[in-house]
Amino acid sequence: MSVDKRLRIEGRIANHDREFEGAIEINTTTGLIEHVGPKEGRSDLETEGCILFPGFGDLHIHAREDVSGTQCYKEDFVTNSNAAIHGGVVQVADMPNNPVAPIDDEKYAAKELLTKKSAVHVTLYAGIGPQTQPLHRHVPYKAFMGPSVGDLFFRSQAQLEAAIANYRGRNVSFHCEDPEILEAHKHAPTHEQKRPASAEITATEFALYLIEKYELAGKLCHYSTGDGLKKIAAAKARGVRVTCEATPHHLFFDDSMLTDENRLWLQMNPPLRSPSDRVALIAALKSGLVDYIATDHAPHTIEEKLKGVSGVPLLDTYGAFATWLMAEHGFTACDISRVCAFNPGVFVREFLPASLGKGFGLIAPGYAASLTILDMKTPYAVTRESVKTKCAWSPFEGYTFPGSVRYTVLNGQVHQAS
Amino acid sequence: MQKLKHIISTTQLLNRPLQEHLFASAAQMERDDAQRTLARPLSGRILATIFYEPSTRTRLSFEAAMQKLGGGVLTVENARDSSSATKGESIADSIRVISGYADVIALRHFEEGTAKIAAKMSPVPLINAGDGIGEHPTQALADIYTIEKELGGREGLRVALVGDLLYGRTIHSLLPLLCLYPGVQIDLVSPAQLRLPAKYIQHLERKGVNFRESDKLGASIKSADVIYVTRVQKERFESPQEYEAIKDVYLIDSKIADKLKRHAIIMHALPRVNEIAPEVDSNSRAAYFRQAKNALYIRMALLNYLLA
Numbered sequence: 001m002s003v004d005k006r007l008r009i010e011g012r013i014a015n016h017d018r019e020f021e022g023a024i025e026i027n028t029t030t031g032l033i034e035h036v037g038p039k040e041g042r043s044d045l046e047t048e049g050c051i052l053f054p055g056f057g058d059l060h061i062h063a064r065e066d067v068s069g070t071q072c073y074k075e076d077f078v079t080n081s082n083a084a085i086h087g088g089v090v091q092v093a094d095m096p097n098n099p100v101a102p103i104d105d106e107k108y109a110a111k112e113l114l115t116k117k118s119a120v121h122v123t124l125y126a127g128i129g130p131q132t133q134p135l136h137r138h139v140p141y142k143a144f145m146g147p148s149v150g151d152l153f154f155r156s157q158a159q160l161e162a163a164i165a166n167y168r169g170r171n172v173s174f175h176c177e178d179p180e181i182l183e184a185h186k187h188a189p190t191h192e193q194k195r196p197a198s199a200e201i202t203a204t205e206f207a208l209y210l211i212e213k214y215e216l217a218g219k220l221c222h223y224s225t226g227d228g229l230k231k232i233a234a235a236k237a238r239g240v241r242v243t244c245e246a247t248p249h250h251l252f253f254d255d256s257m258l259t260d261e262n263r264l265w266l267q268m269n270p271p272l273r274s275p276s277d278r279v280a281l282i283a284a285l286k287s288g289l290v291d292y293i294a295t296d297h298a299p300h301t302i303e304e305k306l307k308g309v310s311g312v313p314l315l316d317t318y319g320a321f322a323t324w325l326m327a328e329h330g331f332t333a334c335d336i337s338r339v340c341a342f343n344p345g346v347f348v349r350e351f352l353p354a355s356l357g358k359g360f361g362l363i364a365p366g367y368a369a370s371l372t373i374l375d376m377k378t379p380y381a382v383t384r385e386s387v388k389t390k391c392a393w394s395p396f397e398g399y400t401f402p403g404s405v406r407y408t409v410l411n412g413q414v415h416q417a418s
Numbered sequence: 419m420q421k422l423k424h425i426i427s428t429t430q431l432l433n434r435p436l437q438e439h440l441f442a443s444a445a446q447m448e449r450d451d452a453q454r455t456l457a458r459p460l461s462g463r464i465l466a467t468i469f470y471e472p473s474t475r476t477r478l479s480f481e482a483a484m485q486k487l488g489g490g491v492l493t494v495e496n497a498r499d500s501s502s503a504t505k506g507e508s509i510a511d512s513i514r515v516i517s518g519y520a521d522v523i524a525l526r527h528f529e530e531g532t533a534k535i536a537a538k539m540s541p542v543p544l545i546n547a548g549d550g551i552g553e554h555p556t557q558a559l560a561d562i563y564t565i566e567k568e569l570g571g572r573e574g575l576r577v578a579l580v581g582d583l584l585y586g587r588t589i590h591s592l593l594p595l596l597c598l599y600p601g602v603q604i605d606l607v608s609p610a611q612l613r614l615p616a617k618y619i620q621h622l623e624r625k626g627v628n629f630r631e632s633d634k635l636g637a638s639i640k641s642a643d644v645i646y647v648t649r650v651q652k653e654r655f656e657s658p659q660e661y662e663a664i665k666d667v668y669l670i671d672s673k674i675a676d677k678l679k680r681h682a683i684i685m686h687a688l689p690r691v692n693e694i695a696p697e698v699d700s701n702s703r704a705a706y707f708r709q710a711k712n713a714l715y716i717r718m719a720l721l722n723y724l725l726a
Contacts, residue, residue: 017569017643017681036573138449169452215452237700239707288680288702338681346570350445364572365600 004029007412009371010039011047013363014333015054016342024052026369031411032357033369045414049377050406051333054363055090055370056318057344060173060221060245060294062311063122066098067110075299079390080315081118083297085415086388088319088405090120090370091348091360092297096127096142097152103127105135119410121356121370123348125173127152130163139351140171142221145179145203155179157206164210171350172211173219176203176228177270191263191310192255192271197225200270204228208235211242218242219347222296224250224270226280233289243343245294246281248314248321249395254278265395268298269310282329291343293322299391312395316387319372320380321396323403341372356411371409380404424537425545425720428555428591432598441563443719444712451486451715458488459726466492466520468512469547471528475688475710476547476557480524483717489725492520498528510539517542522725525549543724551585556720557687558591560713561646567712568683568705569643578605578638580668581648581693583614588687589648593618597625604629605638609664612654635668639677645670646685647693671695678703685709 007026012019013036023043025035063080064071075083084092094115102108108126115122125142126135129152134141144153145160154160156179164172181199188194204220208231211218220232223244235242253266254275266272284290295318298311314321322340325331345361352359358366380386380403382396408415422430431437450456465484467477472495481491497512509527513536516523523540525533526547533546533553548554569575577596579589583606596602604622606614610633622629632638638645647670655661670684675698678684683705686694690706698704 017679018574134453168454169449217452236702342681358570362570362572364570 007044007369007414008042009045009047009052009409010041010043011050011052011373013052014337015363016334016338016361019333024363024369024371026409026412028369028412030357031355031369033363033365033367035365036363045373045407047373047406050373050375052363053333053337053372053374054341054345054361055368055409056088056322056340056372057091057093057348057360058084058089058295058297058315058318059093059219059292059344059347060247061092061094061297061315062097062299063092063094064098064299065114066100067114068099070099073390074301074304075390077115077118077122079388080297081120082388083313083315084120084318085408085410086405087315087317088372088374088408089315090368090372090408090410091123091344092120092315093123093125093140093348096125097144101127101129101152103129103132103152105137108135108137108139121352121360123351128163128167128172130154130159132163134167134170140173141167142173142175144175145177153179160206161210164214164216167216168214169216171217171219173221174203174207175221176200176207176223178202178206191267192258195269195271197227197273197277200225201228201231204231208232208240208242211235212240216241220244222247222250222270222294223290224273224277224281226277229280229284229289236289243291243347244289245292246285246290247294247296248317249312251278251282251285251293252321252324253395264305264308266312267305267308267310268296268312285339286329286331286335288338291339292347293318293339294344297389299389301391302393305393313387313389313391313393314395316389316394317380317382317396317401319374319405320382320401320403323374323376324401326376327402369409369412371407372405373407373409374403375406376403378404378406422724424540424543425555425724426533426537427546427553428558428594431555431559432594434598437559437562440559440716440719440723441566443722444563444715447718448715456486459722460484461488463489463521463725464492464519465489465522465524465721466494466516467524467547468494468497468516469526470497471526471548472496473526473548476526479710479714480545480547480717483714483721487718487722489521489721492516509536513539513544522721545720545724548587551587551590553591554587555591556717557588557713558595559720560716561588561592561685561687561709562595563716564685564705564709564712565644565683568708569681573599574601574603575599575644576603576605576642577644577646578607578635578642579646579648580607580635580638582612582650582654583608583648584612585651585654586648589614589646590618592646593621597622597627602627605642606631607633607635607638607668609633609650609667611660612650635674639674640679642678643682644685645678645682647690648687649689649691649693666692668693669695670698672697672701675701675703
């Protein structure tokens with residue numbers, strides 16, 4: 001008779017609702033947490049100076065790989081997984097704007113096969129385009145309002161609504177930039193002016209209208225404008241089922257920090273906003289109005305960035321960024337657990353296989369034994385050489401985060417982060 | 419596990435696999451309902467809702483559940499006054515006759531224990547929709563479903579039960595289910611004259627549950643994951659003065675709601691009178707309307723389980 005293997009980790013534990021000293025007993029055969037109890041002074045991992053979080057989840061990444069393989073020169077599910085582990089991320093949700101987009105059951109299943117080589121769990125969004133229909137499976141969806149890769153975008157609100165009408169009651173995430181406002185500003189001098197805040201605010205109103213009208217479980221992606229946040233707050237207070245992401249770059253950078261040297265590197269959609277937008281976003285993340293830190297990890301090669309392609313890679317720095325929020329903006333460990341682990345765990349729970357137990361986001365019996373162990377005392381100086389993403393650069397190069405990821409535990413398997 | 423024929427008491431629902439089956443089924447029905455793709459597995463079947471005590475929302479919730487699954491509904495709203503009960507017909511006879519017309523019965527009665535007696539007579543599944551100060555098992559199941567959905571089922575949950583714990587049958591039905599959570603801590607907050615009956619206290623002691631009784635909400639505000647508020651009913655007091663003196667002592671207003679832990683939830687089986695200020699409704703911790711919606715899907719899951 002084989003005996004299940006055990007892993008025991010003691011230390012300071014931070015769930016979204018409480019922080020305590022304790023011990024986590026893991027069954028490494030099932031990959032699930034079996035017991036959480038008091039410390040006994042015996043731990044299989046050294047966690048001095050660390051906080052043990054439920055594994056972080058990044059609900060918005062672009063791993064680039066699809067059956068065409070044409071974008072694997074900048075990232076694939078293996079390198080993406082390595083970058084995630086390095087950043088303390090145990091589960092990701094991958095966007096569908098691939099050259100061969102997962103828009104029906106067959107294409108979705110084909111892309112899902114490719115994710116098997118990823119060590120971190122990958123949930124796939126299915127794409128919504130002008131001509132698509134819901135899958136037969138229960139999956140999350142993504143609707144791009146403005147131009148994106150492939151055919152998954154809409155030219156007008158009317159066209160978007162006609163498509164969304166087929167997705168009543170589904171889980172739909174929105175990229176909120178109004179295509180008509182973008183079109184009207186396309187000749188503006190800077191990237192930031194080409195994609196003004198008004199594009200997001202108008203699109204937000206429309207997305208909230210669609211979410212309410214079609215009873216969607218809605219999510220607004222990479223949120224960036226302070227004025228739009230007020231509309232989300234009002235919708236939430238009305239009981240609309242809507243949640244909201246914020247990216248590390250919109251929380252860390254604003255347009256006052258742009259220089260001729262960094263402008264190309266810090267180009268993304270939606271673009272960096274004003275300092276007041278950034279302050280509002282940080283406050284909303286802390287108050288609970290913004291639900292998730294999701295990176296919009298968008299690996300592009302250095303050559304592509306120099307040509308002005310939008311998007312920045314951020315998986316490698318996810319965990320270290322959390323230590324910045326704690327040190328710089330007074331986030332508690334519970335706050336971090338909420339926006340990095342618990343809420344993302346709730347989002348993916350209904351899409352997970354049964355083998356993951358109760359899923360991600362809590363350190364409690366029955367949940368996946370996937371943990372993010374942050375070292376609060378060892379800083380992480382970001383260098384190009386240190387990152388694992390295939391595109392091999394980071395917008396945080398040269399910056400030193402106050403803390404770092406010491407271990408990422410995936411279903412009971414320990415990965416030393418550095 | 420053997421399939422249940424009737425749903426009379428929460429003690430029948432302590433089985434985790436059954437709960438998980440019903441919760442998964444309710445979640446699926448909620449999704450299908452939002453997508454407007456609900457199957458109609460109970461087409462041609464009939465639910466009789468026999469209410470000897472008024473309860474508009476419980477009755478409507480059962481009836482909506484049945485109709486959403488494609489079934490039909492027979493309804494007796496004020497059975498105490500309008501039915502053959504006024505002519506002296508026994509509940510046993512009523513159940514026998516009605517079960518000839520209906521495939522399932524939801525019974526609300528003013529006397530504790532009636533559902534159990536009725537079930538013995540009933541050839542069709544009978545659901546206790548509240549019997550006096552006894553139990554209300556479908557409400558309790560919906561409450562647990564809400565707690566799991568909002569907070570994740572987990573160890574060390576801290577639950578404050580607030581208000582009328584003496585007559586509050588939703589609380590009585592909920593307690594055995596709460597005791598299933600390892601390490602659960604329960605705060606019983608009530609006026610002295612409305613304390614939890616001794617038999618439930620003994621149950622908590624037998625189960626080794628960590629609980630404390632208090633007549634003040636104070637200490638629970640900062641520690642609770644769940645604040646479950648019940649209505650303090652005027653008719654439970656000997657004098658109007660006594661009622662007036664305590665009716666608002668546990669009022670949850672925005673000031674209190676904002677002091678709760680960020681993830682904490684406020685529950686109430688509704689209807690509320692003035693236990694929770696309307697200003698709290700837009701607070702993200704206000705879970706009571708979601709709780710009411712969850713009860714619909716739990717009842718759908720139960721009807722489907724009993725009949726399909």
